[in-house]
C-alpha cells in the first residue's frame with residue numbers, strides 16, 4: 202500500500218464503552234475542552250485554513266439540543282461530538298457559526314488523517330440520523346440515545362431500537378496481464394476514468410458482487426478476485442470494499458446507462474493519456490485511485506499472486 206487511505210486512517214478512540222454512561226456524557230458535554238462540530242445539512246464549517254469549526258458545549262447549546270449530540274470519540278482525552286444544526290436557516294448559520302460550510306470531500310485532502318476520519322464518521326452518522334427520524338417498522342418518530350449510536354422508536358407498542366447502518370459496496374480494478382480496465386460513468390461530464398463499483402445485494406458474496414457488477418457494467422468476465430482494502434465512504438453511507446479481479450474474457454461491452462465508455466490501459470497508456478488530458482484518474486481521496494495506483498506501481502511483468 203503506497204498512499205494513505207482517506208477517511209480510514211485515523212486511529213482515534215471511538216470511546217464505545219462510554220456511550221451509555223450518562224454521568225460521563227454529562228461531564229463531557231459541559232467540559233469547556235470538549236469539541237462539538239456543528240453539522241448543517243451534512244456539511245461541516247471550516248476556517249479559511251481548512252481547520253474544522255469546533256464549539257465548546259455551552260456555545261453549541263445555543264444552536265441545538267446538546268443532549269442529542271453524537272459522540273464520535275476521544276483524541277488525547279478530548280471528547281469530540283457532532284451536533285446537527287440543519288434546522289438553522291442559511292442566514293442563521295452564517296451568523297452563528299464561524300467559517301464557511303463545505304462538503305467533507307471538498308476539503309478532505311487538506312485535513313490530517315485523524316481529522317478526515319473523525320469528520321467522515323460524523324458525516325456518516327449525520328446521514329443516518331437524518332434518514333431514520335421515523336421507525337422503519339411502524340412509522341412512529343424515533344429519538345437518539347446511546348450518545349447518538351442508536352435511535353429508539355417512541356411508539357410504546359413497538360419500541361424498536363435502530364442501529365447505524367452502512368451499505369456494503371464493491372469497487373474493482375479489472376486486470377488483464379499488463380493492462381487494466383478503466384471506465385467512465387455516463388453521468389460525469391469530464392473524462393474521468395475509474396474502477397467499476399456497485400452495491401452488494403442480499404444473498405450475495407463480495408466475490409459474486411464483483412463479478413456481477415463488472416459483467417453488468419462493462420460486459421467483461423472475471424475469474425480470480427483479490428481483496429485489497431476497504432474505505433468508509435459516507436457519501437452518503439457506504440463501506441467500499443476494494444478488489445483486483447482478473448479478466449477471463451476481455452471484450453468490452455459497456456451498459457450505456459451507468460458506464461458510457463471503457464477501455465484497457467497499460468501503465469504507459471495511463472501516463473500518456475493523463476499527460477494528454479484525455480483521461481482524468483479517480484479523485485485522490487478515493488479507494489478507486491488507490492486501486493489504480495497500487496497496480497500502476499508494480500513493476501511490469503509482476504505476477505500477482507492470487508490473481509494468476
Ligand SMILES: [Zn+2]
Nearest residue numbers: 336339354359
Ligand atoms: Zn416503531
